[in-house]
Amino acid sequence: xxxxxxxxxxxxxxxxxxxxxxxxxxxxxxxxxxxxxxxxxxxxxxxxxxxxxxxxxxxxxxxxxxxxxxxxxxxxxxxxxxxxxxxxxxxxxxxxxxxxxxxxxxxxxxxxxxxxxxxxxxxxxxxxxxxxxxxxxxxxxxxxxxxxxxxxxxxxxxxxxxxxxxxxxxxx
Ligand code: ZN
Numbered sequence: 001x002x003x004x005x006x007x008x009x010x011x012x013x014x015x016x017x018x019x020x021x022x023x024x025x026x027x028x029x030x031x032x033x034x035x036x037x038x039x040x041x042x043x044x045x046x047x048x049x050x051x052x053x054x055x056x057x058x059x060x061x062x063x064x065x066x067x068x069x070x071x072x073x074x075x076x077x078x079x080x081x082x083x084x085x086x087x088x089x090x091x092x093x094x095x096x097x098x099x100x101x102x103x104x105x106x107x108x109x110x111x112x113x114x115x116x117x118x119x120x121x122x123x124x125x126x127x128x129x130x131x132x133x134x135x136x137x138x139x140x141x142x143x144x145x146x147x148x149x150x151x152x153x154x155x156x157x158x159x160x161x162x163x164x165x166x167x168x169x170x171x172x
Contacts, residue, residue, distance in 0.1 A: 050152035094123035114162030
């Protein structure tokens with residue numbers, strides 16, 4: 001079982017390093033992707049995970065495949081039949097000035113949710129797991145995920161950006 005690193009650990013606050021292009025497609029990267037996938041799938045509410053969240057300070061994240069479906073999030077069983085989508089060395093190429101206030105949580109900030117202003121449109125450039133370039137134009141939920149995950153790679157957590165936080169009273 002891969003443990004998801006929680007807020008307070010300094011790996012979540014570091015600026016993650018670019019993945020070396022020569023490493024893409026190799027065994028080390030395949031192992032990291034496997035670990036990230038296991039950690040994501042072990043979290044019922046998770047839709048994405050960044051490498052620092054499993055203790056790898058590298059610029060990469062994974063997003064559930066079903067997030068990109070028009071029909072939206074699929075059930076638990078279907079979810080595990082398709083590997084998550086891999087984004088390596090992502091860069092936000094364009095971001096809208098127009099923002100939405102969105103509800104947000106994080107696998108590394110267990111039990112806490114908050115309202116976070118996020119641009120409603122972003123264009124993301126990244127490499128896939130084979131090193132192929134891709135550009136994705138995203139809006140709303142997917143745009144929110146991209147911003148949240150790119151923040152992780154710069155050591156930023158959603159609680160830093162939240163305008164309002166809600167946490168269960170029994171936890172502190
Ligand atoms: Zn997160």
